[in-house]
Amino acid sequence: MNKILLSLTAVSALAAATVIPAVASAQSINQRQAMLERRIDQGLRNGSLSRGEAYRLNTQLRETARLESRYRRGGLSGWERADLDRRFDRISAQIRYERRDRDYGHGYGHGPRRW
Numbered sequence: 103m104n105k106i107l108l109s110l111t112a113v114s115a116l117a118a119a120t121v122i123p124a125v126a127s128a129q130s131i132n133q134r135q136a137m138l139e140r141r142i143d144q145g146l147r148n149g150s151l152s153r154g155e156a157y158r159l160n161t162q163l164r165e166t167a168r169l170e171s172r173y174r175r176g177g178l179s180g181w182e183r184a185d186l187d188r189r190f191d192r193i194s195a196q197i198r199y200e201r202r203d204r205d206y207g208h209g210y211g212h213g214p215r216r217w
Contacts, residue, residue: 131170131183134190138163141197150201159200162193 142159145151151159166189173182 131186131190135163135167138190138193138197141194141201145197145201151197155200159193159197162196166190166193 139160142151142156142163146153146156166186169189170186173179173186
């Protein structure tokens with residue numbers, strides 16, 4: 103009887119250990135996605151991103167979200183998680199670049215010269 107209880111306890115602990123990382127990884131992916139969306143919105147509001155830049159970045163973010171949902175259908179593997187992380191890293195770097203490229207969304211550089 104004790105052996106059966108011990109084995110049931112071990113199996114249930116193992117099952118709980120496999121579910122918890124999946125939930126934790128889903129939360130961090132969603133948090134990261136939300137943070138990137140906030141950075142794009144903030145850049146658009148303060149003028150460091152043009153509308154076109156924000157549109158392209160949001161499109162890349164939506165495509166990554168679609169890919170994430172496809173990955174999650176069969177369960178998120180380590181490779182798929184790493185792929186999503188790489189894609190989010192690339193989008194983050196693009197946001198950083200676009201916000202600092204002095205291509206302002208307020209029409210900077212497109213008016214008549216005033217020298």
